[in-house]
Amino acid sequence: MARRITYQQAINEALTQEMERDETVVVMGEDIAGGMGAGGEQDAWGGVLGVTKGLYHRFPGRVLDTPISESAYVGAAAGAAASGLRPVAELMFVDFMGVCFDQIYNQAAKFRYMFGGKAKTPMVIRTMWGAGIRAASQHSQSLHPIFTHIPGLKVVAPSNPYDAKGLLIQAIRDDDPVIFFEHKVLYGTEGDVPEEPYAIPFAEANFVREGDDVTVVALGRMVLLAQQAAAELDGEGISVEIVDPRTTSPLDLDSILESVENTGRLVVVDEAHPRCGFAADIVAQVSQQAFDALKAAPRMVTPPHSPVPFSPVLEDAYVPSPDQIAAAVREVAGAGAPA
Amino acid sequence: MSTGIQKLGMPKWGLSMTEGRLVEWLVDEGAEVAVGDEVAEVETDKLNGPVESPVAGVLRRRVAAVGETIPVGGLLGVVADGDASDGDIDAFVADFQASFVPGESEEDAGPQPETVDVAAGTLRYLRQGEGGDAVVLVHGFGGDLNNWLFAAPALADGHTVYAVEMPGHGGSSKDVGPGDLDFLVGAVTQFLDALDLERVHLVGHSLGGLVVASLALRDPGRARSLTLVDSAGLGEEINGEYLRGFVEAGSRRELKPALELLYADSGQVNRQLVDDVLKYKRIDGVDVALRSIADHVFADGRQHALVADRLSELGVPLLVVWGEQDRIIPAEHARHVPESAEVHVLAGSGHSPHLEAPGEVNRVIEGFLARA
Numbered sequence: 054m055a056r057r058i059t060y061q062q063a064i065n066e067a068l069t070q071e072m073e074r075d076e077t078v079v080v081m082g083e084d085i086a087g088g089m090g091a092g093g094e095q096d097a098w099g100g101v102l103g104v105t106k107g108l109y110h111r112f113p114g115r116v117l118d119t120p121i122s123e124s125a126y127v128g129a130a131a132g133a134a135a136s137g138l139r140p141v142a143e144l145m146f147v148d149f150m151g152v153c154f155d156q157i158y159n160q161a162a163k164f165r166y167m168f169g170g171k172a173k174t175p176m177v178i179r180t181m182w183g184a185g186i187r188a189a190s191q192h193s194q195s196l197h198p199i200f201t202h203i204p205g206l207k208v209v210a211p212s213n214p215y216d217a218k219g220l221l222i223q224a225i226r227d228d229d230p231v232i233f234f235e236h237k238v239l240y241g242t243e244g245d246v247p248e249e250p251y252a253i254p255f256a257e258a259n260f261v262r263e264g265d266d267v268t269v270v271a272l273g274r275m276v277l278l279a280q281q282a283a284a285e286l287d288g289e290g291i292s293v294e295i296v297d298p299r300t301t302s303p304l305d306l307d308s309i310l311e312s313v314e315n316t317g318r319l320v321v322v323d324e325a326h327p328r329c330g331f332a333a334d335i336v337a338q339v340s341q342q343a344f345d346a347l348k349a350a351p352r353m354v355t356p357p358h359s360p361v362p363f364s365p366v367l368e369d370a371y372v373p374s375p376d377q378i379a380a381a382v383r384e385v386a387g388a389g390a391p392a
Numbered sequence: 393m394s395t396g397i398q399k400l401g402m403p404k405w406g407l408s409m410t411e412g413r414l415v416e417w418l419v420d421e422g423a424e425v426a427v428g429d430e431v432a433e434v435e436t437d438k439l440n441g442p443v444e445s446p447v448a449g450v451l452r453r454r455v456a457a458v459g460e461t462i463p464v465g466g467l468l469g470v471v472a473d474g475d476a477s478d479g480d481i482d483a484f485v486a487d488f489q490a491s492f493v494p495g496e497s498e499e500d501a502g503p504q505p506e507t508v509d510v511a512a513g514t515l516r517y518l519r520q521g522e523g524g525d526a527v528v529l530v531h532g533f534g535g536d537l538n539n540w541l542f543a544a545p546a547l548a549d550g551h552t553v554y555a556v557e558m559p560g561h562g563g564s565s566k567d568v569g570p571g572d573l574d575f576l577v578g579a580v581t582q583f584l585d586a587l588d589l590e591r592v593h594l595v596g597h598s599l600g601g602l603v604v605a606s607l608a609l610r611d612p613g614r615a616r617s618l619t620l621v622d623s624a625g626l627g628e629e630i631n632g633e634y635l636r637g638f639v640e641a642g643s644r645r646e647l648k649p650a651l652e653l654l655y656a657d658s659g660q661v662n663r664q665l666v667d668d669v670l671k672y673k674r675i676d677g678v679d680v681a682l683r684s685i686a687d688h689v690f691a692d693g694r695q696h697a698l699v700a701d702r703l704s705e706l707g708v709p710l711l712v713v714w715g716e717q718d719r720i721i722p723a724e725h726a727r728h729v730p731e732s733a734e735v736h737v738l739a740g741s742g743h744s745p746h747l748e749a750p751g752e753v754n755r756v757i758e759g760f761l762a763r764a
Contacts, residue, residue, distance in 0.1 A: 054505070054516070054563040215671075219674060245408075247671070247675060249566070249675045249676060249677075250675070250676040251671070251674040251675045251676060252674060252676075253674060254642055254643065257642075257643050257644070259667075260644070260663050260667075263662070263663050307645070308644075308645070311645075
C-alpha cells in the first residue's frame with residue numbers, strides 16, 4: 054500500500070529491502086554509518102544526509118565505513134561486483150568522482166567488454182548532484198552528461214520519491230555498473246510510495262503531464278520547475294507535456310519522439326552545462342529523427358557555461374528558473390503557430 | 393430558512409481522488425431532480441463519471457462553471473425545495489464557501505481500506521455503509537477495489553459493502569500459492585469467515601465473477617444472491633491476446649493497447665490509468681502471480697473453469713450484467729445462464745460496464761438487490 058514518504062526515506066527503504074532480499078548486497082562509503090573507531094556511538098550519522106541511517110545495525114558486516122579514499126573503495130566495489138557481490142557505494146558528491154574516474158570509466162564500465170561478455174559488474178554508485186544549497190562550485194555540479202557519454206555505464210536521475218525507490222531497486226538488480234544521481238534539493242520532497250519492493254525498468258520515460266502544444270523534457274529537480282512553469286502556462290492557454298526520461302543511459306528516445314510528433318515543439322531543461330550536455334544531445338537526436346514534425350527550432354534551457362557561483366544571488370540566477378522555462382516555451386509556442 | 397437546502401458536492405471516487413473537473417451540467421437550473429439522478433459529468437485524472445444527486449428537490453443553483461476544477465467535497469451546486477428564496481440560496485453558498493477547507497470535507501474523511509490475515513495471506517478490503525445485508529464485491533484479473541469506485545458507494549446505501557482484493561492484487565499479499573481457481577475461491581471464503589459474514593450478496597466482475605460463482609456452488613447457503621458482471625466461467629472464449637498483452641507488458645507503450653481493449657470507448661485509457669496499472673504490475677510478486685493465474689485459469693487463451701451449466705443448482709436469485717461491446721469475454725455468454733436469471737446487456741459498454749456506464753449498472757444492481 055502506498056503512503057507518503059520523502060525522497061530520502063524512499064532511498065533508505067530501497068536499500069533496506071534489497072539488503073533484506075539479497076545477502077550479496079553490501080553498502081560502502083564515507084561516514085555511511087559514522088562514528089567508526091571513535092569509541093563513541095556507531096551509526097551516528099548514516100551518511101552526510103542520513104540516507105543510510107539504520108542499516109549498520111540491521112545488517113551486521115554489510116555496511117562498510119571506508120577511509121576518505123574514493124579511488125580505493127570505488128575500486129573495491131568494482132572488484133567485489135566482478136566477483137559476486139552487489140555493492141552499493143556512496144560517493145558523497147558527484148564532484149569528487151574525478152579521483153576515482155579510472156575505476157569507473159576505464160575499469161567497471163569495460164569489464165563486460167574486455168572479458169568477452171563473461172564478466173558482469175553489478176555495482177551501483179549513489180551520488181549527490183545539483184546546485185541550490187549554497188555549496189559552491191566544488192559541491193554543486195551536475196555531471197550526468199560525463200557518465201552518459203561512456204558506453205558500459207547506466208545513468209539514473211530520479212525526480213521524485215516513487216521513482217527514487219523503484220529505480221534504485223532496479224539499479225541494484227541490474228548486472229551493469231549504474232551511476233545513481235540523487236538531487237540534494239529533492240531529499241525532503243514527499244510523494245506516494247508503495248511499501249512493497251518494486252523495480253522501474255530503465256529506458257522508460259515518465260509522462261509527468263500530458264499536453265498538446267509543447268514538449269518539455271526535464272530531468273531531476275528540473276522536472277519540478279518545469280511543472281511550475283507548465284501550471285503558469287496553462288492559464289495562458291499553452292498546454293505543456295512534460296517528459297521525464299528518468300534514465301539518460303539507456304535513454305527512452307522513443308517516448309520523447311512520440312511526444313514531439315504530437316506537439317511539434319521541444320524545450321529541453323537541464324541543470325548541466327550547455328556544451329556537449331544532455332540537453333544538446335536530446336535536441337540533436339530529435340532534430341535528426343523528427344525534423345519533419347518540428348514546427349519551431351527546439352530550445353535548451355540550461356545554466357550558463359560557467360562554474361556554479363558561491364554567491365547566493367548568482368547561484369539563484371544560475372539555475373534554470375520556472376520563468377526561464379516558461380519564456381522558452383512561449384517562444385517555441387509562438388513560432389509557427391497557425392494564424 | 394435554510395432547511396431543505398442541500399449541497400451538491402464534488403464526490404470522491406477512489407482512494408486517490410483529490411479534485412475533479414466539471415465537464416458538463418446534465419440538468420438545467422430550476423429542474424426537478426430525484427435521488428440518484430445524474431446531474432453533472434465530472435472528469436478526474438483517471439476517468440469520467442456522473443455525479444448523482446444525493447437528495448430530491450430542485451437544482452436551484454449551478455455554482456461550479458464548466459471546465460472548473462473543484463476539490464473533493466467542494467460545491468458543485470445547490471439542491472433545494474422550490475420555496476427557498478434566492479436570498480437563502482445565496483446565503484447558503486456564501487456560508488459554505490467561507491468555511492470550506494479542501495482536504496477536510498466529509499467526502500475526504502471517507503472509509504479507508506483495512507486488512508485481514510487469513511490462511512491465503514493478507515487481504516485488503518474496503519468497507520462502506522452500515523446495516524442491511526452484506527454485499528461482497530470481487531474485482532477481475534489484474535483489478536483492485538478501486539474498480540468498484542462508482543458501484544460501492546451506491547450499493548452502500550442500505551447495505552454493508554465489502555470490496556475485497558484477491559491475493560496477487562491491489563494491496564493484498566502477492567503470493568497466489570498454486571495460482572489456481574481453488575486458491576482464489578479459498579481466499580474469498582476465508583475472508584467471509586474471518587469477518588463473520590455468513591450469508592452475503594456476492595458480486596463479481598470477470599475472473600471475480602467466476603470466483604464468486606464457484607464459491608456459491610461449493611458452499612451452498614453462503615450466497616443470498618449472485619451478480620455476475622462480464623463474468624468468466626460462462627463460456628470457453630476469452631481474448632487470449634488481451635491476457636497475453638496485459639501480462640507481458642512492462643512499459644506504457646506495450647500496456648496501453650491492451651488496456652484499450654477493456655473499454656468500448658478506448659479514449660478512457662489515459663496516461664494516469666496506464667501509470668496506475670504499471671505501478672501495480674511493477675510490485676515484486678505481481679508478475680509471477682498474474683502469470684500463474686493466467687496459466688491455470690486461462691491457459692492457451694481459453695477458459696478452463698466453466699460454471700454456466702451448474703448455476704441452476706444454486707437456488708438463489710441470479711443477475712447477469714454485460715457490456716454489449718465487451719472485447720475480452722463475448723457478451724453472448726450472458727445467454728448461457730439459466731432462464732430464471734435476470735440478464736441486462738448494456739449497449740455502449742465494454743468489459744467494465746460498472747466503470748463505463750456506472751449509473752445504469754448501479755440502478756440494475758440496486759433494483760436486483762432490493763428484490764433478492
